[in-house]
Amino acid sequence: MLFAKWGKIIALDVSILTQDQLTLHHTKLFGAYNHLVQDPWVDRSVYFIDTDWAVQNIFIHETGKIHGGFRVFEIPEASSYRECTGRLNISLCFSNQTFAVLADGAGRLFLLDTGMRGHKRTQWNVLYKDKVLGENVYFTVVDSIQYTSTTSGESGNAVDVVECLLASVEVRQGENKYPVNRTILTWITLTKGVEERWVVTRTRRLEGSQPFSYASIERGGGAVTVASNRLFDLTADSLKDVISGAESMEWEVSQGKGSAHPMYTWSQGPEDVSVQLTLPAGVSKADIYVSVARDYIDIGVKNSLALLSGSLSKTVDVSASTWTLEGQRLELILTKEEKGMWETVVVGDNRGEMTFDEATVAAIHERLQHLTSDQWNPDPDLKNKPFNTQQLEACDAVDDEECIYLMRIDGETHRISHQASKTQRSFSGCAPDLSLAVIADCSRHVYLYRQNVPTGTPLRNRRTGQNVSNIAKQYVVALEPHDSILGLCVSRDHIVIATASKVYALAVPQDA
Structure with a gap:
């Protein structure tokens, strides 16, 4: 690349x-x-x-x-x-x-x-x-x-x-x-x-x-x-x-910790946010109002109660956002304009509780599966030991x-x-849409990591036999001088690096 x-x-x-x-x-x-x-x-x-x-x-x-x-x-x-x-x-x-x-x-x-x-x-x-x-x-x-x-x-x-x-x-x-x-x-x-x-x-x-x-x-x-x-x-x-x-x-x-219930719950995926609210008894669809703008939301009961109102954490696609009402449960689906994770739904509103859907949890477990095992290592100190303990010094101790x-x-x-x-x-940065991660060395070298890169050719996992269509890649960029790296910024398609005397901009191809 x-x-x-x-x-x-x-x-x-x-x-x-x-x-x-x-x-x-x-x-x-x-x-x-x-x-x-x-x-x-x-x-x-x-x-x-x-x-x-x-x-x-x-x-x-x-x-x-x-x-x-x-x-x-x-x-x-x-x-x-x-x-x-x-x-x-x-x-x-x-x-x-x-x-x-x-x-x-x-x-x-x-x-x-x-x-x-x-x-x-x-x-x-x-x-x-x-x-x-x-x-x-x-x-x-x-x-x-x-x-x-x-x-x-x-x-x-x-x-x-x-x-x-x-x-x-x-x-x-x-x-x-x-x-x-x-x-x-x-x-x-x-x-x-x-x-x-x-x-x-x-x-x-x-x-x-x-x-x-x-x-x-x-x-x-x-x-x-x-x-x-x-x-x-x-x-x-x-x-x-x-x-x-x-x-x-x-x-x-004395405060009765755990007795309070969240005003609403919400979950998110890479492309949308789901907000669930429980309405008061007796409230019908005609009694509620839902207003969604690109960066603002207002939900409540007409002439009575404001349920959720304020500036959104990130911008949304209004035309692709929807809401449904089943019984007392109101669910709002907000479609993100840009992929990425939200820290909250409404800025300054702490009454909600974030939950994780089963699909997200299953995906996380699948990614970490290769790091776990149900078998104990009978001899962890001797098996495949890459060093001699007697050659270690005080600075090697952790x-x-x-x-x-x-x-x-x-x-x-x-x-x-x-x-x-x-x-x-490590000293690192990440793109807002989580598409790439960057680690800067103390001097000269910058490491870029990108996931879900198409292989371009047929590839099969030798251990599982599954066909692999996407892989993760690492790239190394070397700067000419050996000055210390003092600053790093990462966006979706650019990396900006600063030394004491120069600032560099790296344009990252989207097909990398």
């Missing part, structure tokens, strides 16, 4: 570790940062921060050629804050189609009005700016979302809310008088108040004894998901006391407990509600 490749000379702003920051916590915070920021709402649009502390935007043409960069925002007082010792890398995150959050790495947080981003370039305006964590506390933006809330406003009025997740490292004095580092995730809630002014209305703090590999805010703003090889605890909340230990168990029992925990920490109960684990995680 041939990749069309274009390059453009750039000058990325890259902060380096100081002698006081040569710790695992700081190294992880620096090393895991992606210097390329992909716009989730504008296809083939990528941003980066240059050495002049200006946010630049580049567009990737269908052919793979790079257009730009265009300066959309210049960070104020750059000359002063650029010289701060120990500052972190500048980080940028898009909250929605018109908002962005930026941390300058020197202690300041910016909420920016970007306008409707697209091929029409507009200058960004500052809506809010402050040192939200205090003086000399440097942080990066990990994630940010925007939604409309009725609970945050006065008299039930809907207000705009922006949630931000900030990462920093805190050094404390240990029991043996040696410094102890902690990774801190600060969950900031910004709300538009009177006179259209934005204010911080809530601050929550999560602490971990080890760095995190991944962290994000749940799209409805109700929880934070963290992946780390140690558990993170929510230790502080500006609105309510944090309950922990035995008190948390008593609180859970602690069985060193795994990645994936935690969902509820923002109201302050407890871990879901947990899973994974032993490894």
Whole structure:
């Protein structure tokens, strides 16, 4: 397969570790940062921060050629804050189609009005700016979302809310008088108040004894998901006391956990989403209304009750979407405009419960079948052993407990509600429609993985005898220089890679 490749000379702003920051916590915070920021709402649009502390935007043409960069925002007082010792890398995150959050790495947080981003370039305006964590506390933006809330406003009025997740490292004095580092995730809630002014209305703090590999805010703003090889605890909340230990168990029992039923259930496949609602007794088809737009949904009982209303997680094909009513069960089928998985049906609505249909579960089991067996290995240590144990050194040892925990920490109960684990995680990216996955090496090499590639010729599985029509393929792309790879963005048909001095765009053929 041939990749069309274009390059453009750039000058990325890259902060380096100081002698006081040569710790695992700081190294992880620096090393895991992606210097390329992909716009989730504008296809083939990528941003980066240059050495002049200006946010630049580049567009990737269908052919793979790079257009730009265009300066959309210049960070104020750059000359002063650029010289701060120990500052972190500048980080940028898009909250929605018109908002962005930026941390300058020197202690300041910016909420920016970007306008409707697209091929029409507009200058960004500052809506809010402050040192939200205090003086000399440097942080990066990990994630940010925007939604409309009725609970945050006065008299039930809907207000705009922006949630931000900030990462920093805190050094404390240990029991043996040696410094102890902690990774801190600060969950900031910004709300538009009177006179259209934005204010911080809530601050929550999560602490971990080890760095995190991944962290994000749940799209409805109700929880934070963290992946780390140690558990993170929510230790502080500006609105309510944090309950922990035995008190948390008593609180859970008193609240009657498990007694509440979801307002609706939903499931999804690659091409559609199915939503099921139970209507009140006595409601007929003539009593309900269903309105489906490309990016909005409104379902309810006429002159009585709104069941499900708000902005959809992704756009849908209205003409191909249908709904049916059988007894008290209302089922809505939403056809996706683009293949991919949804995180939720309506943005900001946490009343639904996602379920998995039998076909999806069966497909997952079939994919994992080759990894499992119903036979025990009688001698796992000696059979097919590829190495001599006596030749191993200390650096080859792997602690069985060193795994990645994936935690969902509820923002109201302050407890871990879901947990899973994974032993490894690489610097990687994935196309929105899940058609390809990309892993970038530390330098030069980029690995592309694509599933369901047609074989083109008859192929038979030797073990099962089945005919194989599709296979998975791996491709390797080598860049000319050996510079460190500092950023990676992946779309359906392009891969964008950044080094300190150049940005590359790879056009991926769809028939690969």
